[in-house]
Amino acid sequence: MERRLFVRGAGLAGVLAAGTAPAIVHAQANLRWRLTSSFPKALDTLFGVNDIFAAKVKELTGGKFVITTHAPGELVPAFGVVDAIQAGTVEMANTAPYYFFGKDETFALGCAIPFGLNSRQMTAWAYEGNGLKLMRDFYRQYNIINFPMGNTGAQMGGWFRKPIASLADFKGLKFRVGGFAGKVVERIGGVPQNIPGGEIYQALEKGTIDAAEWVGPYDDQKLGFYKVAQNYAYPGWWEGGPQLDLYVNTKAYDGLSAEYKAVIECAAAYAHTDMQAKYDGKNAAALKTLVAGGAKLFPFPKDLMDAAFKESMALYSDISAKNPNWKKVYEDYSKFRAEQNLWFRFTEATFDDFMQRQKL
Template identity: 75%
Template sequence: MERRSFVRKAGLAGVLAAGSAPAIVHAQAQIRWRLASSFPKSLDTIWGAAEVMAKKVSEMTGGKFQISTHAGGELMPPFGVVDGVQQGTVEMAHTAPYYFFGKDETFAIGCAIPFGLNSRQMTAWMVEGNGMKLMREFYRNYNIINFAGGNTGAQMGGWYRKEIKSVADVKGLKMRIGGFAGRVLERMGGVPQNIPGGEIYSALEKGTIDAAEWVGPYDDQKLGFNKVAPNYYYPGWWEGGPQLDFYVNTKAYDSLTPEYKAILEAATYTAHVDMQAKYDAKNPIALKQLVGSGTKLFRFPKDVMEAAFKESMAVYAELSGKNPNWKKVYEDYANFRRDQNLWFRFAEAGFDDFMQSQKL
């Protein structure tokens, strides 16, 4: 018996020494999840984050954990994914949280609010600040656990049929604008429309809307907005650094082993970084092409920016007085934003201002 025991131990030692011991994940059960996206497949940047995440999960589990990705409308409407995850219809979703501000305005803080954090600041708040903790406490009400799902970086201010020369031109403007920012536009006299990405072009072309915003040059060029609205404005004051999220059904997440949970989180962070890298690399090229083909580029007039800022702060104050969820999360967010802007005004802004004035 001692000899057999020795042989068994020696055999195992030999396998380990050879580096061919099966990974822990190989012993895990086969898992198949479905992910419902809010985005069309034509937008390889924002839709692509879901594919990047799913591919990485498969690679790190030797194919044991598979997540099939489905574009907006395939399994459910683009704006139906929160209900889908909450009810367990799908295990996972990829979306922009501010689409769901109608359920509770606090959703928007997890993505972007007007005059909020830029992309680096948002990641800092989520990862090193209290952002992830506070948003996860909030999402428990919806049977959801969230993971970072990408960031577009600061966005453009959209496409307009007519020039915006002053805040007076916002009056009566029918504009497709994402989620929560519509509240501010409405207070400025505009008429916000919440339309999924795949439907914006036809609405703009038919004149159902007067203006539309999506993300930035790369996506906007793909969607063809320049063909129906020649005036392109910046900056997107409502989206300084919008974070996308992966939503996971709590029961589905709790059923995972610790190893699979760690792999899923690592894969979401890979997708998070990948998305903004794509946008930052592709947007400059697309912007040059758009301007070269006749797009007219404008900065928003100062009075438009000032009016938008004033109305945004008024909205936040009102919400803090009536929505306890908002108040709890926004107070922490606002304090973090104040300190971040104090820091960024020196090193980051100082460096950027100099570099962008150089002829390189």
């Protein structure tokens, strides 16, 4: 087969599989980009997704496209990544979009909202629904093109000095909670605190906050929260499937060849899958270790869950009335959520419920 026809028909994935990629990538320019993260290097899952991505890009380009990865403070602060990408200070960033709800609440829909999509549904909305298209339309005003790159799966509900037996126990509680969820925490009587991951332990230890959530057992164990607050709540109703994004400066991205653009897309998708596989694989053992070390598990009480759900739906209605960006995306998101929950009700949820009641 003529080589040009083969390359055109097979696409990047096909030529890589056939072992013919070097002739393509060697024609591309040598590039060196920087990727800044909102997460500390100590978290080998949240920060590590960037190293996985960078390594895959280097591999797929024969070492010609090199991306260096940077922790918060090396180039920009943890919560400064959107401004840095928008201004072109760095070419790439990886973050939890809901951190930037203060700029526009619509950022949160690209990550997680209370009682939103789970991780599989979030990926489905991005790739099979309208999620990726809608969020890219929104991000264009910030000079950003985004790629899904990481998901933790459903999270735990955090570490508390005292267990929460009712909604009343939550009133006045200073609770470190990520981003947008703080709006609902506030509406049910809590006092949300938006603190970067690397600063949570110290705040909890000193009593500056009463409780804190992060991700789940594997990362929570690394951060040591169980040493200062042993009551471990579940579930993290505000993060049923939080998606991290790779942000790329639009001008930098537009300057890439078609092949390098395809490499970024493929490497981000690879890293996206890798992150959740790591969390699903490591959280179970970490939870056992935490419980053996004295962590006391407790579910959020029903009255708290009911109040949080009610206030979440009211909040989304309020935002829709005043923010056209949010309204456009949320209308599609909420319709997709309803359809997915109907489907999961008959399959995933029923199967999971049965299996979790078995003694295996």
